[in-house]
Amino acid sequence: MPSTFDPANQRPNAAERYTLSPDETSNRLIFANGSASHVLHPVWLRERTEEDGTIDTGSMQRLYDPALLDADLRADAVEDSDGATTVTWSDGHVQRVDHLAVARELGWEHDPIAIPKPAAWSVEPAPFPxxxxxxxxxxxxxxxxxxxxxxxxxxxxxxxxxxxxxxxxxxxxxxxxxxxxxxxxxxxxxxxxxxxxxxxxxxxxxxxxxxxxxxxxxxxxxxxxxxxxxxxxxxxxxxxxxxxxxxxxxxxxxxxxxxxxxxxxxxxxxxxxxxxxxxxxxxxxxxxxxxxxxxxxxxxxxxxxxxxxxxxxxxxxxxxxxxxxxxxxxxxxxxxxxxxxxxxxxxxxxxxxxxxxxxxxxxxxxxxxxxxxxxxxxxxx
Ligand SMILES: [Fe+2]
Known part of the structure; x- marks a missing residue:
């Protein structure tokens, strides 16, 4: 299934471009922008794929068991482009990774459908809700x-x-x-x-x-x-x-x-x-x-x-x-x-x-x- 991600419309700040690249010393991948980086486990990323045949497009539920993915999964090829990365995994699966979706899961980007964080109050909130x-x-x-x-x-x-x-x-x-x-x-x-x-x-x-x-x-x-x-x-x-x-x-x-x-x-x-x-x-x-x-x-x-x-x-x-x-x-x-x-x-x-x-x-x-x-x-x- 093609991603609905549109980097031109959704990336909030072009100066803060994200990149996804293989780690030189392990099977991990590095997700980064100008000010932060995070090591991603390959299975964590692979089980988020939404490519054709991997999920039911109505319910968005998986059509396979990610527990059966190869424990030694690694990225054979990583091709970074504007706003997304195409990863070819060692099991043959090709996945387009939506940078904004990853950034939102890491809490680096505002998610418009996420519920607001609670603000603790020790005196009556003003203005009163x-x-x-x-x-x-x-x-x-x-x-x-x-x-x-x-x-x-x-x-x-x-x-x-x-x-x-x-x-x-x-x-x-x-x-x-x-x-x-x-x-x-x-x-x-x-x-x-x-x-x-x-x-x-x-x-x-x-x-x-x-x-x-x-x-x-x-x-x-x-x-x-x-x-x-x-x-x-x-x-x-x-x-x-x-x-x-x-x-x-x-x-x-x-x-x-x-x-x-x-x-x-x-x-x-x-x-x-x-x-x-x-x-x-x-x-x-x-x-x-x-x-x-x-x-x-x-x-x-x-x-x-x-x-x-x-x-x-x-x-x-x-x-x-x-x-x-x-x-x-x-x-x-x-x-x-x-x-x-x-x-x-x-x-x-x-x-x-x-x-x-x-x-x-x-x-x-x-x-x-x-x-x-x-x-x-x-x-x-
Ligand atoms: Fe009560």
């Missing part, structure tokens, strides 16, 4: 809202319908609504003389929703239908920023939070759920991948007491950061407002409110991160 509910077909507004969501971990939409149940359609614009044992939508409301703890007006500290699920729901929507109560402001805190800040304060403690397994449990009547993870999840390079915070549902493994000394110190230290009012975004949801937040990165809560002051009715639901990811790519192309 509040946007009018985009009209149908207003792709630019949807993209801007999604970029705010990826950057800050949340966005608040204003001016959505206030009919009960309308959240399902609102959230469906971004992904498939995930049903839980609380239903497709769940209600958060109060009324005088409550008969259930769910209807109490007490403060809710920074927490992860459903930390006991596998997988933990990654995005929560909260839709305000009625809010006549005094108080009850929504609160958010950035778990990414808190994790980074705590790592700087107490590296050993932070490591304990990333390595010590915790079980999150939900037991109600005959419904029992449990899920295990460290409080802070990291990628293999140590970078932040997610956080679960629940002061009501977390039970650490019975590891040795010395490790628990460090773990408990760190859990207290991290919670102190997460519950620090100066780190919070605090805002009142008005009727028609919808908060969309990353439940794997941010922790959410609520200030207490006066029960007798008026009705407060919100509805919530969950979708997964791949929904907005897919939508963004579709709109950005």
């Amino acid at each position: 509040r946007v009018a509910w985009p009209a149908e077909g207003d792709d630019a507004a949807v993209l801007a809202a999604l970029d705010a969501f990826w950057t800050h971990g949340f966005v608040v939409f204003t001016g959505t319908p206030t009919e009960p149940g309308s959240l399902e359609q609102i959230a469906s614009r971004f992904g498939i609504v995930r049903e839980t044992n609380f239903g497709l939508l769940f209600d958060v409301f109060s009324k005088p003389n409550p008969v259930d703890l769910a209807y109490t007006p007490i403060e809710l500290k920074a927490h992860t929703d459903n930390p006991y699920r596998r997988p933990v729901p990654s995005i929560q929507f909260l839709h305000c239908l009625v809010n006549d109560a005094t108080g009850g402001e929504s609160t958010l805190v950035d778990g990414l920023a808190a994790s980074e800040d705590y790592a700087a304060i107490d590296p050993d403690g932070h490591r304990a939070l990333t390595e010590t397994m915790v079980t999150y449990r939900y037991h109600y009547a005959n419904e029992r759920l449990a899920s295990r993870s460290p409080i802070i999840e990291t990628d293999t390079d140590g970078s932040f991948a997610g956080i679960r915070n629940s002061d009501r549902l977390d039970f650490v493994d019975a590891v040795d007491a010395d490790t628990l000394d460090i773990f408990f110190r760190a859990r207290t230290g991290l919670r102190t950061l997460l519950n620090d009012p100066s780190r919070r975004a605090t805002f009142l949801l008005a009727p028609g407002d919808v908060m969309m937040m990353n439940n794997r990165r941010l922790l959410h809560g609520r200030n207490s409110y006066e029960l007798e002051s008026g009705m407060r009715h919100l509805q919530g639901c969950y979708i997964e991160l791949d929904g907005p990811d897919m939508l963004r790519k579709k709109l950005a192309l």
Whole structure:
């Protein structure tokens, strides 16, 4: 299949030309431009081929198993031209290598369909990510809202319908609504003389929703239908920023939070759920991948007491950061407002409110991160 790469249109800076050349001392290849170089493994490059017969052009899935490629694969010929290189491999395959695609995989070039990198915040983001509910077909507004969501971990939409149940359609614009044992939508409301703890007006500290699920729901929507109560402001805190800040304060403690397994449990009547993870999840390079915070549902493994000394110190230290009012975004949801937040990165809560002051009715639901990811790519192309 011919490459769709057009160097004349897509290479951002002609002065920064890329080259691909064989390494003199090994079967590796050197990808370079004026200021950087990277050694490429031949199989890494060869398994990215999109030449005729190697992939299904509809699904872009491979038609062969790259695990069966020759482990000693090498480039017999490398012919560099403007914006691309043609490599003739030792197994006879001829591959045109798109320089821009390689540069994007190495993180050297901006990828227009990649999701924006998160920006950690330890005080409320300014300007506050509040946007009018985009009209149908207003792709630019949807993209801007999604970029705010990826950057800050949340966005608040204003001016959505206030009919009960309308959240399902609102959230469906971004992904498939995930049903839980609380239903497709769940209600958060109060009324005088409550008969259930769910209807109490007490403060809710920074927490992860459903930390006991596998997988933990990654995005929560909260839709305000009625809010006549005094108080009850929504609160958010950035778990990414808190994790980074705590790592700087107490590296050993932070490591304990990333390595010590915790079980999150939900037991109600005959419904029992449990899920295990460290409080802070990291990628293999140590970078932040997610956080679960629940002061009501977390039970650490019975590891040795010395490790628990460090773990408990760190859990207290991290919670102190997460519950620090100066780190919070605090805002009142008005009727028609919808908060969309990353439940794997941010922790959410609520200030207490006066029960007798008026009705407060919100509805919530969950979708997964791949929904907005897919939508963004579709709109950005
Ligand atoms: Fe919650």
